[in-house]
Amino acid sequence: MKLKRFEALTLQEALQAVKAELGPDAVIVSSRRVQKGGGLFGLMSQSMVEVTAAVDQTQQAEAPRKQSLAALAALRKASAPLEKPKPAFQPVEPDPDANFREQLKVATALDPMKEQMQEMREEIRRLREEQRDPERVLGPLRHELEGLRIVVGEALEHRLRKRVDGLPGxxxxxxxxxxxxxxxxxxxxxxxxxxxxxLGTVNIGNRDMVKDLIVDRMEQALSAPGTGLGKTHEQKIMMLVGPTGVGKTTTVAKLAGMARQQQPDCKTVLITLDTYRVAAVEQLRVYAKILKIPLEVAVSPQDLLDCVHRHEHADYILIDTAGRSPRDQAGYDELLTLNRGRLKLENHLVLAAPVAESGLMEVVRRYQSLPIHRIIWTKLDEVSTYGALFNVLSQAGIPVSFLSAGQRVPEDLEVATRRRLVELIRGEGLGIPPSPSLAGVGGGRQ
Incomplete structure (x- = not known):
């Protein structure tokens, strides 16, 4: 028995080499894929097929003698009597060895596929085990997150200690x-x-004194006249301006209702410049009807001037305007035109408490050159902390006129005072007392 190993790029090429060297009677002993060459770390290796074949050496040695015997047999056949004619088609005898060799070739070709299928089975089994036991996957992840939380917490604590340098414990x-x-x-x-x-570090332990000083310092940083809407000696024209959605229309109605409640004989007029929204005009019309006060609609600066002249004996003229984005230059120019006219306007910038502090400061900076005389805070009931109010007001330096927290007209509106603002900022709650609202008034946010 002679064994020999053959290598080729494909199985077909390897089998051809076996047949060419060992003959058709060679038996395939084994086949496998190997990596040849490779250079550094096997980066340039090449996949080859290695086939080990065997052949009986006695069969190879008898091959020349078989050829001589074949020649002698042919000579004898030529001198022998003629045989009977055979049928045109002879049944082919099956060759069991050939069938075996073919099956062996197929099995050898399938070996790499079997290996891949086994790897796939192992991967599927692993995934199923992970699904049955998710802690195996989540455990390491939780450990990493906990480590990250500790690192971030330590960094924040260090930053806090650094930021509060100079403050006693x-x-x-x-x-x-x-x-x-x-x-x-x-x-x-x-x-x-x-x-x-x-106080000095000696008196810091006096908590009552510290609390009083904190309130005092916060009040000093704020401005709130707290005058309300009482009887005036001269006509006051209040125009509410600000972005869309902050509640200007409902706040105008609340102001009118407050004026009517505080001074029943006070003459108040509503004027709307918000002709972009039909609903806004109709909403004010309902309020005006309930309060029994006039409502005017102005579409131009001249219209506004005419409306004011028609109500020259009114104590308060409350003007609602269309919402303007801080980036709406055309709308801002219209407001500038109104302020440069002959009317003495008191501009109240309406800001909604839920807006992010950066957005609030952007609005303040945009409208400040109008100028802005007062700020009205709305939607205070939609937030739980009010520190952003203090941040904005202490930077802007603009007084606060009113605070709004709810949809009731006019009850959810109160006159702003510095003490009230500090109470809110320190977390002492809204505390606007409930009272009957105007019946039959629909829609609108603050």
Whole structure:
């Protein structure tokens, strides 16, 4: 028996080499894929087929003798008597060895596929085990997240300690309370630092004194006249401006209702410039009818001037305007035109508390050159902390006129005072007392 190993790029080429060298009677012993060459780390290796074949050496040695015997047999056949004619088609005898060899070739070709299928079965089994036991997957992930949480927490704690340098331990609770209610960390630090400079470190332990000073410092940073809508000696024209959706229309109605409640003989007129929204005009018309006050619709600066002249004896003229984006230059120019006219307007910028602090500051900066005389805060019932109000007001330096928290007209509107603002900012709640609202008035947010 002679064994020999053959290598080729494909199985077909390897079998051809076996047949060419060992003959058709060679038996395939084994076949497999191997990597040849490769260079550094096997990066340039090539996949080859390795076939091991065997052949009986006695069969190979007898091959020449078989050829001589075949020649002699042919000579004898030529001198022998003629045989009977055979049928045209002879049945072919099956060759069991050939059939075996063919099956072996097919099995050898399927070996790589069997290996791949086995790998797929192992992967499927692994995935099923992970589904049955998700903790195997989630456990390491939880561990990594916990480590990340610890790292971030330590970084924040370090940053907090660094930021509050100069504050004694007795004020840390006050600092953290202000920051928790949304007050800017630097503003809170500066405020408490001024208290340390006033009291000295010896008196910081006096909690009542510290609390009073915190309230006092916060009130000093704010401005709120707290005048309301009482009887006036001269006509006051209040125009509400601001972005869309902050509640200008409903706030105008609340102001009219407040004026009527506080001074029943006070003459109030509503004027709307918001002709873009039919619903806004109709909403004010309903309010005006309930309050029994006039409503005017103006479509131009001249219309507005004419309306004011028609009601020259009114105590309050309350003007509703269309919402303007801070980036709406054309709309802003219209407001500038109104302010440059002959009317003495008091502009109240309406800001909604749920808006992000950065958005609030953008609106303030855009409208400040109008100019803005007062700020009205709306939708206070839609947020839980009010530190952003303090941040915006302390930077803008604009007084606050009114606070609105709810949809009731006019009950959910109160006159702003510095003490009330500080109570909100320190988390002492809204506390607007309930009272009967105007019946039959529909729709509208603040």
């Amino acid at each position: 007795g004020l840390m609770e006050d600092y953290q309370g202000l920051v928790a209610h949304g007050v800017n960390a630097q503003i809170a630090h500066d405020l408490l630092r001024s208290i340390v400079e006033t």
